[in-house]
Amino acid sequence: MKYFIFFFLISAGLNAQMMTSVYFEHKSYELNPESKKKLDSLAQLKTSLKFKIFGNCDSSGTNEYNNKLSEDRANIVRHYLQNKISENIQLISVIGLGEAKQINDNSTDELSGKNRRVDVFIENAFAPGEKISRNALPNFLSTEISQMKVKDTFALPNVNFVGGRHVWLPKGQSEIVKLLKILKENPRLEIELQGHICCDYENFDGEDLDLKTFNLSFTRANAIKEFLVKNGIDSNRIIARGLGHLNPVAYPEETELDKTKNRRVEVVLIKK
Structure with missing residues (x-):
């Protein structure tokens, strides 16, 4: 049975906790116009937030190739955001995961495309002792x-x-x-x-x-x-x-x- 998820931008009220993803062509780490538009919207957020950026690949290359490609994808998103975000947003981690976080089985081109992505996690940090x-x-x-x-x-x-x-x-x-x-x-x-x-x-x-x-x-x-x-x-x-x-x-x-x-x-x- 094939499972896949369309990632999306969500809002959790005043906490402004969100996640979004941008997608890439096969063996590419180039941002397309749709991805740039999505990242532009993130850069406009005014709340004090922390961004975590995770690059991902499908399983078509070697482990070494996929690790490098996922890092390149994560870094291209980081560089793009760095030039646009204000001081209230911190980029606290940028990691390439290779093919370690597959969200489906790559059995079709569409499903493989969902694994060729960068996930951006956007959240307020919980304060020490906060419950x-x-x-x-x-x-x-x-x-x-x-x-x-x-x-x-x-x-x-x-x-x-x-x-x-x-x-x-x-x-x-x-x-x-x-x-x-x-x-x-x-x-x-x-x-x-x-x-x-x-x-x-x-x-x-x-x-x-x-x-x-x-x-x-x-x-x-x-x-x-x-x-x-x-x-x-x-x-x-x-x-x-x-x-x-x-x-x-x-x-x-x-x-x-x-x-x-x-x-x-x-x-x-x-x-x-």
Whole structure:
């Protein structure tokens, strides 16, 4: 089964935590006009932020060649941003990962193209001793549809996942069945499933230990989507996205319960 994720720019309110990617032609580290436009938009951010830049390759070259090419891609992004960003933005790391962080199996040209990329992680640093405990979101399964607003985000209580996997814990099964029932009874509803991970704050996303891809937050959301589609919901009504570690429910993760809370999928109402 092939899994891939379209990376995107997202905003987390005042925290301004984001991630975006730019893509490259085969064996190239040249920025195209679309990539330059995307990087220009990043350079306009006014909040005090830290950028981490990671270069990636598909698997078509040798390890030595891919490591060098990924470094060249990361550095070309760094050089481009350095000439544009203001003093409030720090470039704190620039790393070439070679082919180490594949997000799919390279079985088609399109999938290979998603591995030929530079990821830019943009985030506020957590202050020493800072703790985050997010207020509970409304429960999608118990909120009246008439009370829901388009673009609002809802929780799926008890839908949490095994560490490093896109397999939900047993207590989540009955909740996902309830979600299926709501979608069947309300055929106009369209939703976005947003996956999250715990623990890994050096990378945007985690490794799916079953699939050996580095898009764990996406594969968690997509696992629920696949269950819903298999049970009769039109796939066009559901978007699956991975948000990595950008919106922790609990930080720092001091207990196993904190980690479990962050291994979750939330629901955004797209249409009703």
